[in-house]
Amino acid sequence: MKLHDLGEFPFLRSLRDRVPADPRVFLGLGDDCAVLSLPGMTLLTTDAMIEGVHFRREWTSFSTLGEKAFAVNASDIAAMGGEPTFALLSLGVPQQCEVEDLDAFFNGFVRAAEACGTALIGGNMSAASCLMLSVTLLGQAPHGVITRSGAQVGDDLYVTGTLGDAALGLRLLQEERDGPAAQAVKARFLCPSARLAIGREVAARHLATAMIDVSDGLLQDLGHVCEESHVGAVVEAPRLPLSVAYRALLGEQDWSVALTGGEDYELLFSAAVEHRTAVGALAQSGGCAITRIGRIVPQAEGLSVRGPDGATYTPAYAGYDHFRQA
Template sequence: MKLRDLGEFPFLHRLRERLPADPRVLLGVGDDCAAVALPGTTVLTTDAMIEGVHFRREWTTLTMLGAKAFAINASDILAMGGDPTFALLSLGVPQETEVEDLDAFFEGFLRAASDCGAALIGGNMSAAPCLMISVTLLGQTVHGVLARAGARVGDDVYVTGTLGDAALGLRMLQEGRSDAAAEQVKARFLCPTIRFAVSRELAARHLAHAMIDVSDGVLQDLGHLCAASRMGAVIDAPSLPLSESYQTLLGKNQWNTALTGGEDYELLFTAAQDQRETIGQLAQTSHCPITRIGHIVAQAEGLTVRGPDGTPLTVARAGFDHFRQDRK
């Protein structure tokens, strides 16, 4: 059945029946506004995904797309040291969309939200020429807000997971590659992993001085962190964590994509040098690699990437920008 045959309100009625009860939600889907109980400090974020710009339908399933729509917003909340709580979801949907496809999208979105303890409490649907997804996500910070500002001279710079896989996965999708290494990096683009356990421990134990998620490339996002902190930084390129698939596809010493590729959704943070052992233990207990990739310096020294011999490397561009003419 197509959405134009079922209609907006019958679909929303079906959706309401799928939403689990949540004691924090006073009024959810079905009223003009949602009403929720919000103790403590609330952080909010919003992000959009547009067909033909951020994804192609032939590359992914609707279930995976729903999960990613939640994950990329949750990553922002985690980067602030928060726990996701409530989501608002607005969709622009072509009238010819199959109802089963839209059901699959919500299945992925709701499952990802449930995994983080978050609830969908409202939103909007409209007819559109292509699939357009806009999510607003709220989160609660029990241990205070962890911002981009706060890095200090001498801090170590850390990143979770591996870098450059998502951007490389996008390239493999564009090129139609399907070998084992290509499939692994494509999965990183289509199904990002958010670092919930690491974020929670960093916030609860006050280990990080500043943090940001890597959505536009580690070089560009570290630049944002440094600008907010009024600091500079040095990145040691040989220390960048590269997956086996990345090295198979590009080579061990090819760092440009790892530095500038977007949509990794890893956590990038700074911490005092005397926390190295503690952060190493956190990597083990959270089952998530955490790699020291550089250090913070005075603002006047700028942001530098050093090669194996310690000399500065030239990087073509800092990272992803929606409005650059040369973006791919």
């Protein structure tokens, strides 16, 4: 059934029936505003996904799109060491959209949200020429927030998981390439996970001096940490964690995509050298690789990448900016 046959309000009523009641919510979907009591510090973040810019409908199911719309926002909460609590959704939807597709989107979103204790409390829907999915997430940080601005000269630099897979996946989707390695990296682009458990543990154990999620490419996001913390950084390219699929597709020595590719949603953090053992223990218990990839240096030394011979390595491409021309 097309959305224009059902109508906006019947669809929204059907949605309200599908969202489980939540004792934390004084007033949820269905009034002018949601109403909540939010004790302690509240985290807030918003991010959008736009058809033709962030995704193409032929690449993904609507359910996966819903999961990703949640994950990219949850990743910002994870990067502060927090836990997501409540979500608002603002959708622009083409009039010809199938109700079943929109149902699948909502179900994917709500399932991903519920899996980490997050309730959908509000939103709105309007017509648009392409699908436009804007999410606002609220969160809490019971162990305090980790900002971008606390990195100290001498700190180690760590990153979770592997880097460059999502950007490689996007490239292979665009090139319509297939095979097991291609499948693996495409999945990283289409259905990323937010590193919520690791981020929370980093906060609970007070390991990090600064943290950010790698959404615009390692060098660009590390650049934000350097700028906010007034420090420089050295990244050792041979230490970068590359997945089996990445190595199979690009080889062992091509670090460009790992350094500059966006949308990995891994966590990058700085930590004092005396926490090396504790970070190792967290990687073991957290079930997720955490790799030491470099260190924080004085601001005057800037941000640099060292190749295998110790010489400066300059990637061909500097990271993603939605607007700046290459």
